[in-house]
Amino acid sequence: MTRHLILGQTLAFAADPFSAPLEVAAQHHRRGAVLIDAGRIAAVGQADDLKAEFPDVATTDYGDGLISAGFVDAHMHYPQTAIIASWGKRLIDWLNLYTFPEEMRFADPAYATEIAGRCLDLNLAHGTTTVASYCTIHPGSVDAIFEAAAARDMRIVAGKTCMDRDTAPDRLRDTAQGAYDDSRALIERWHDKGRASYAITPRFSPTSTVAQLEALGALWAEHPSCLMQTHLSEQTDEIEWVRGLYPEARDYLDTYEAYGLLGERGVYGHAIHLEEREKARLSEVGAGLVHCPTSNTFIGSGLFDMAGLKGAGQRVGLATDTGGGSSFSMLRTMAAAYEVGQLHGTALHPAQLWWLATEGSAQVLHMQGRIGALRAGAEADLVILDLGSTPAIAQRAAQANDIWDAIFPTIMMGDDRAVQAVWLNGAPCQSAGSARIST
Structure with a gap:
């Protein structure tokens, strides 16, 4: 060259x-x-x-x-590309009405390939050069996004979404052992190959049993160079749901921490309604938080405290959360972060917004100095x-x-x-x- x-x-x-x-x-x-x-x-x-x-x-x-x-989108769901901007509802209803039915279609490798290419091309058209994406429970959906990224010479972080609890539909459930085995095979096939990195991906604790969280925690311990991505404290009713499913947990974060899923290379999407213990532990281990402002306003989740969390030294990135988020554009995402900041009483400077969409997201993905x-x-x-x-x-x-x-x-x-x-x-x-x- x-x-x-x-x-x-x-x-x-x-x-x-x-x-x-x-x-x-x-x-x-x-x-x-x-x-x-x-x-x-x-x-x-x-x-x-x-x-x-x-x-x-x-x-x-x-x-x-x-x-x-180039912009770095630190949290998105490529399988939700076709359902972006679907009307109404809060998180749990949105998952059941739109997300889960769409994700069932990814059992078809040809459909996964079509949407993977479409998603990456839409991102590139908006100036996004790296994405960290959730896939579906189907290993073929992971292969599809990694193959599409390799064809474009694009840096990519992705992982098989794992769900084995009966809160997820039958056709979107794996098992604790199956999640471990599939994820391990995908790590061996893709992690650190070319421009690809693997993220161990429990969707969130409401859709995983304790056995699955333990299995994925063990897998992360065996492959510590991988990232681990999941969701945390997105909506207040979600937090109540978690409390009912994990009555012994001190808080939402504890449902991950207790099973080996809290660490420096952990990437926690949303993190809006954090308790003080959660903030302290996330800061202590150096974990990454990802602000998804268009999603948070679109489905009524709440206002991320950027000034407070950054002021306390938290590592924070920025993301579209496609398709809960309503745009593929990191420019629009920066604009929404500015608007959320205003509602929270802090006007973010353009330099801070630009840094979040590049260097900040790269730091969250542990690729600082490499991308962004x-x-x-x-x-x-x-x-x-x-x-x-x-x-x-x-x-x-x-x-x-x-x-x-x-x-x-x-x-x-x-x-x-x-x-x-x-x-x-x-x-x-x-x-x-x-x-x-x-x-």
């Missing part, structure tokens, strides 16, 4: 803008450049400096386009954005006083029309739009 230089505005982070001053955390070059070499970022700097240092390198010029690390970062050594997964993609956005951005003033209208009103190009592993994967390519 040859070197390639791409030009435009660049936005990178040297620190977490929740804990460092903005002038320290963020790095913006009005006329910047990114040098790509063998699928990785070799250098980021001023365009004139890098052009002078590498005069004979093939160049793509995106003009005023904003070059950023515009810096030397990171994998060259990039999104290039037009900050004037619609007339409404353009007229507001034209009045911007700084880069954040220019970015914020795209966060609040942008969609896939803002995406000029996406690069995966150092190669363009869709039209370069208005870019000028020269050699």
